[in-house]
Amino acid sequence: MADTGRFGIAASVLLLLGAVARSGGVDPLVVLARRPEDIRSLGRASCIALVGAAIIAIAATALALPWLGVVAVAAHGAVLRECVRAAQIARGRVRLVALIELGTTVGAGIAATGALCGAWDAFTAFTVWAVVGSTLGYASAVVHRSDVAPVWKRSPMNAWRSASFMGDTLIGSGTVQASTWIATAVGGLPIAAGTRGAGTLAGPVTVVLTAIRSVLLPRAVAHSSAPDGLRRLVRDTLGMTALAAPFLVLLALFPDRVGESLLGETWSIVHPVMPLVAFELLLQVAAAPAEALHRVSASDRRILAIRATLAAVRVASVALVAPFGLGAVLGAALGTTATGAVVQWCSVAALYRTRGHLPQRTSPEHDRINA
Numbered sequence: 001m002a003d004t005g006r007f008g009i010a011a012s013v014l015l016l017l018g019a020v021a022r023s024g025g026v027d028p029l030v031v032l033a034r035r036p037e038d039i040r041s042l043g044r045a046s047c048i049a050l051v052g053a054a055i056i057a058i059a060a061t062a063l064a065l066p067w068l069g070v071v072a073v074a075a076h077g078a079v080l081r082e083c084v085r086a087a088q089i090a091r092g093r094v095r096l097v098a099l100i101e102l103g104t105t106v107g108a109g110i111a112a113t114g115a116l117c118g119a120w121d122a123f124t125a126f127t128v129w130a131v132v133g134s135t136l137g138y139a140s141a142v143v144h145r146s147d148v149a150p151v152w153k154r155s156p157m158n159a160w161r162s163a164s165f166m167g168d169t170l171i172g173s174g175t176v177q178a179s180t181w182i183a184t185a186v187g188g189l190p191i192a193a194g195t196r197g198a199g200t201l202a203g204p205v206t207v208v209l210t211a212i213r214s215v216l217l218p219r220a221v222a223h224s225s226a227p228d229g230l231r232r233l234v235r236d237t238l239g240m241t242a243l244a245a246p247f248l249v250l251l252a253l254f255p256d257r258v259g260e261s262l263l264g265e266t267w268s269i270v271h272p273v274m275p276l277v278a279f280e281l282l283l284q285v286a287a288a289p290a291e292a293l294h295r296v297s298a299s300d301r302r303i304l305a306i307r308a309t310l311a312a313v314r315v316a317s318v319a320l321v322a323p324f325g326l327g328a329v330l331g332a333a334l335g336t337t338a339t340g341a342v343v344q345w346c347s348v349a350a351l352y353r354t355r356g357h358l359p360q361r362t363s364p365e366h367d368r369i370n371a
Contacts, residue, residue: 008196043154077134107132
């Protein structure tokens, strides 16, 4: 249980760094790039990854957590893997993405098989998984012919665009991870173990959701200036939720025997909360198009205000209910996610009602002039 909790903390740190680097170094390129080669300019994402790895290394040393030390070593390559994957998905090129996912699955399989056979302990399994992911990142960057020199200015976007995208993600995804850490501090490692266990079972759905968000950005650019953009947005949302719903129902009804074989003793904690996990993922799918439209529009202050308010509510509510266990924590998180989905959609509807369309962000050329 303790190892599962430590794995949950380490994996959440790595996921958060990947999300921040992707939002600051890739998403602005997806929205604003006008030349095909612009999407290969991952120097800013590489810079963010190195800075994050240094911070994680300091935290690992201060807290004497070797799991975070592994994250610090593997972070740069793992972040590059996420960024290349996001760039390829946005361009509609799935061959390299499929190879990345295959390699990631093989690496996870090797790590898990070695642990189950007794060849190594949980920490070594985590190290194998992280190193394989990092190696895949460097290999995919070479195949993608990405410019990954860790220089902040090696991007056609100015700093403000990256900062606004990063702020959105840091407040959103960062709050999810921070609330998990706070709940663990209050309620103990079983909460981290249960959260990570549920995240492991929901992993395939989460991967698909991340891919969908990358695809939504270019679609949101087209919807933002269309007179019937709101109707198109609703149509996209209904289609996505209809596709996701059957898989999430299966996730909510995850078989006992399979869950116990995958998670061991952690399954007894995770099993009762799987319906909550599935429902929260469904709400995230429903909110994703509205989030994408906010991101591609010139409504930075609005979306950051929404995110900051919801972040404060989520952290406070999770901290208050953490002593009552994992179910209470996930229930509080579900309530915040539901509120956020409603607020996001009301905000988008208000923008269309008052302006007829969403305001467009400026072009890369305008960014260079005003950098």
